[in-house]
Amino acid sequence: MNIGDAARLSGLPAKTIRYYEDIGLIRPLRDTNGYRVFRENDLHKLTFLARARSLGFTIEECRTLLELYEDQNRASADVKRLAEDHLVQIDQKLTELMAMRETLSELIEACKGDHRPDCPILKGLSSVTQ
Amino acid sequence: MNIGDAARLSGLPAKTIRYYEDIGLIRPLRDTNGYRVFRENDLHKLTFLARARSLGFTIEECRTLLELYEDQNRASADVKRLAEDHLVQIDQKLTELMAMRETLSELIEACKGDHRPDCPILKGLSSVTQ
DNA sequence: GGTAGGGCTTCCCGGAGCTGGAAGGTCAAG
DNA sequence: CTTGACCTTCCAGCTCCGGGAAGCCCTACC
Numbered sequence: 001m002n003i004g005d006a007a008r009l010s011g012l013p014a015k016t017i018r019y020y021e022d023i024g025l026i027r028p029l030r031d032t033n034g035y036r037v038f039r040e041n042d043l044h045k046l047t048f049l050a051r052a053r054s055l056g057f058t059i060e061e062c063r064t065l066l067e068l069y070e071d072q073n074r075a076s077a078d079v080k081r082l083a084e085d086h087l088v089q090i091d092q093k094l095t096e097l098m099a100m101r102e103t104l105s106e107l108i109e110a111c112k113g114d115h116r117p118d119c120p121i122l123k124g125l126s127s128v129t130q
Numbered sequence: 131m132n133i134g135d136a137a138r139l140s141g142l143p144a145k146t147i148r149y150y151e152d153i154g155l156i157r158p159l160r161d162t163n164g165y166r167v168f169r170e171n172d173l174h175k176l177t178f179l180a181r182a183r184s185l186g187f188t189i190e191e192c193r194t195l196l197e198l199y200e201d202q203n204r205a206s207a208d209v210k211r212l213a214e215d216h217l218v219q220i221d222q223k224l225t226e227l228m229a230m231r232e233t234l235s236e237l238i239e240a241c242k243g244d245h246r247p248d249c250p251i252l253k254g255l256s257s258v259t260q
Numbered sequence: 261g262g263t264a265g266g267g268c269t270t271c272c273c274g275g276a277g278c279t280g281g282a283a284g285g286t287c288a289a290g
Numbered sequence: 291c292t293t294g295a296c297c298t299t300c301c302a303g304c305t306c307c308g309g310g311a312a313g314c315c316c317t318a319c320c
């Protein structure tokens with residue numbers, strides 16, 4: 001299987017797949033013409049990576065997850081710990097975003113949005129926030 | 131006022147302030163010794179920028195906001211539109227993160243987290259999610 | 261006057277995770 | 291033989307800075 005097929009089947013752009021090889025996440029074989037050759041196992045890893053990335057795991061976390069995935073003697077506790085740490089990151093981000101959302105929507109609410117220059121949004125940004 | 135004071139008062143690192151000058155967000159004067167000189171107005175812009183950035187506006191959005199801030203003939207509608215667009219971005223990000231959170235916490239829930247290799251998290255990542 | 265320290269300057273590199281594009285080899289179809 | 295779709299490598303750039311080097315400036319102290 002060439003990179004185009006691997007891309008279609010995994011849902012990852014070919015560029016991304018090449019990048020993942022560059023940084024050592026996957027090691028596809030090479031055909032005599034220099035083309036990358038993807039086997040079933042490579043494809044599994046790619047879809048694994050696509051899913052892990054879509055859950056927001058960083059590349060380095062994905063690298064660790066992939067190692068655990070391949071290690072038949074792993075302890076599920078190690079995986080769980082990694083996932084829980086990541087969940088904490090997500091929750092922090094969520095908290096941050098919700099605070100932004102709150103402040104911003106208050107400012108928007110207060111702004112008439114007409115042709116006049118008076119604007120609580122700009123005021124809120126220039127003086128103390130609320 | 132030198133960059134160190136401007137940094138302390140605005141809450142922005144000196145590096146960031148230099149960067150903002152580089153990309154033309156601010157234009158402090160220069161002393162004869164080459165040091166940047168910040169006036170009241172520069173400081174206002176810096177705190178404005180710090181607040182706008184903390185609400186998640188991109189640099190380019192900040193540039194526009196700053197222009198509107200300085201334009202005495204602006205229409206508050208223009209500011210409001212920008213803020214509303216940004217709110218949409220925030221909401222998209224929130225939706226995305228909450229979906230991640232949901233999936234991830236389900237997987238974590240299902241994982242015993244013991245010394246054995248069996249792990250629903252890895253299973254969830256390698257097969258279809260859910 | 262010399263020196264130690266802190267502050268300031270510019271410049272260049274790196275990071276996270278790709279994406280776009282150029283230049284060129286390969287392959288199957290017509 | 292040519293066209294067009296693949297594939298290859300390599301280099302640059304995106305966002306928003308942060309780290310660090312090399313070197314000038316200024317004040318305080320001895």
